[in-house]
Amino acid sequence: MAGKTSFNQVPWLENADLFGGDTALKAAVRTFGAAWALPGLWRRGRLLGRAQWLDIADAANRHPPRLIQYDRLGARCDRVVFDPAWHDLLGSITAARLHNAAWAVPRAGAQVARAAGFYLQAQLEAGSLCPVTMTYAAIPLLLDQPALAAWRRPLLSDRYDPRPLPGPEKAGVLVGMGMTEKQGGSDLRSNRTRAEADGDRARLSGHKWFFSVPQADAHLVLAQAAAGPSCYFMPRFRDDGELNGIRLLRLKDKLGNHSNASAEVEFDGALAYPVGEPGRGIATLLAVAARTRLDCAIASAGMMRMTLVEALHHARHRRAFGGALVDAPLMRTVLADMAIESEAAMWLALRLADAADNEPMLFRMLTPVAKYWICKRAEAFIGEAMEVLGGNGYCEDFRLARAYREAPVNAIWEGAGNIMCLDLLRALQRQPDSLALLMGELGAAAGGHRDYDHALGQLPEKLRSADEAGARHLASWVARLVQAGLLLRYGSKAIGDAYCASRLTQGDALFGEAVHRGASAILRRAWPE
Template identity: 50%
Template structure:
């Protein structure tokens, strides 16, 4: 004990006299003051007919690069939402409390129309512009969930023109009006989606929630939902078994007379990531609901919403890849090892270039799908979206893991922001159908809607003759579809090859030549290893890496 006291006294004395043990150097400055609107995004914006939105995309991109906005994202995740089921007097309130930073994020998103601008300003390229803004505003993935669902709710809601006339203007209004009040008395609304049940998961036809018609034409719902994200939304699209079969309904949290609907929040989920966003289990106890679409056509009605949120899964994954890439490139630009900056070392250059190629392929196909939404290319989008959702969302976790590794141990600590990004990365592959669901959906689309396959191959063939690896890959995809006996067990391999050929077709026509050549040689030509950073020596790395380094404003 005496020795311990002596050691402590000596330690205090050393601290008091100000001994300096080391000087801090060779540490990377904070990534502040950049514009998240990168070259691949801006090129797609112009190409897909929304060049008019460039100023607003830059505005959001620069806001993403500010210390203030990044702090909002950090604080919203480090102070997750809290469920309050009752007030101090014992009254049921079923409300979720959020940190003020969450509300700042939501204000930015809604003021820029990320939740509904294409529906109220349907000019050429409106969905492309919205996709680019959604991509550029990437300080926090969690608050993007209610923004995405609100955006996606409108086309489904239009199956009931009367409801759409009442709710659509409020769902698209560029304001943020948080709180429990009757929906039609508010200045703006948020919409959620509530489908998954314990016993069914992705198999929504196994849902057991019952919908009973009432004399006034409404319905009451009794049942549960196992995974309902953003339960603080004002209205929800949900599925329940009506007398005529599985049907889509709109469920308000507050009824027109101001009383709470019988929608009970049971608990919030403790998730891997997406901590800023509340996800809940709910119970319907004779909750009032309004029918959307005909009885028995619930899946067909709500699929409109699902398809729009699948697009946002792709946008979010592409944005996440880009964020990981610029953090890695920024680190390599300022960090030295063995006497040289990392970005000047051949192997690190190989890794950064490979990450850039993957990122730009994701961004390019994302913008093409947004353009297809604007132009109502229904057949192409039906198949291409399912293919892309599977592949790009699958690529995000491995991409982020490699970007994190570029920072070494610094990337593994929370302060770097990379662990949060890594925890987000598996989500988009699960949301709106995990890998197997997406792959089987591709097979179903090709079998039931053969025109979708024709439209898909027309897109691939637009690049015929541009690259020999691509020509061979397209032929292989066609050949892989001839063996119907084993097609289901090969579904993932088929969809992967379809996604790669689609990305390659777009890159050789629209991408940077160095990126396109490297993508085709490696992803299609087989001159590639099983990890990032295995590009062949023939790849021209310099122009690819130049597109990765964030441009400071």
């Protein structure tokens, strides 16, 4: 009977080993000094591939959060209600310490190990990473504030505690951010929220157009003070247990990121603690944002990896025109090109995680490059992966549609593409040693490929002649060179050669335009299913 039996349908990709099946990621973790983390990453990779967790991720996105402004007696409560699946995700993430690993258990390679875990988590569900990245980025700043000593224990905890209590009373806390306003967006100097001194604290009045993770236990907020734009730490609850003067107006109706809440808010004399140097709030928050920007790149690379694996799995199990889809020469070319792109994104992300603590100038210069390039490439990449699945890829029953809606937020949040490219330009212009530093990083791969050496020889002139109008071209060029250099130094020879021969000669070509020798071997390396 019709509908009783399905033929030639691809089995669900579930109970997969996300880490064990990723040859390049295992190599990167070893290369950048985090081999001690391999057993834990293996366990995490097997956990995140389970059917149970795939269902949890799906449920968290199908049942988005709801805002309840008043309780049954009419009192203001400003409560965000989540599906239980959201709490399952956050409980698992905090137990894995993706929100505080390098600060709670510091050791060599901790940033790399945490980045690898974040990369794996993004392959399951990305919305739940929003509170995680902001907490992770805020902790180093907050631990340096004597007035916030009572928050140290819950900040460094591995517990998730969604109870509505003052932060110091909880088993664990999460931190959000509130920077942009209606009139300014990324132009933070135009902010109008005011801070009035109140003893050793301040009272804030104004609004935020985007208030990330409104249910967080506290937020880093930018406000105008007597000294200029300053940074403040704003708890959700006051010390006496009462709600702070934070009024949630509505939750944003977003294209993607459905599991996570984002809000518009008003501050009505909300109590907050000054953080950092008065009048230097933008600089303070941009130092925090450097880490969240890297997480945007890591998450995008993780989503690229997930959609590549789904596309490969489909092509290997789907038969069309008399054979397996993966054996069609053009399909194999497209998939191999995608595998090269995915691996390049991962190496760049983990290289910057490696640089986060010990190479601050390199981290400062290349993090905006990685965010711009990887997040932009992810959007087109995921669309290509959807095409491999055909109509199924466009349906919400399959994970690729969710990833496609999710991808743009990483390119937009914490500074869109133009801002990232101009950030690179400023770093090169204001740091006299930046050119030598960049050439030193790239020069380590010199001699590895003819096209690489040719492109590297062009870079000094491109840097000297760079201006604002050409900032995107410069950032793209630098991104491709850095990725090529990493692949030549640490990746397989086939991947490095293929990347140089395509990306350094053809520029921003569509996936599949370059025909790679050894495409079958590239695909076996990408996912040895």
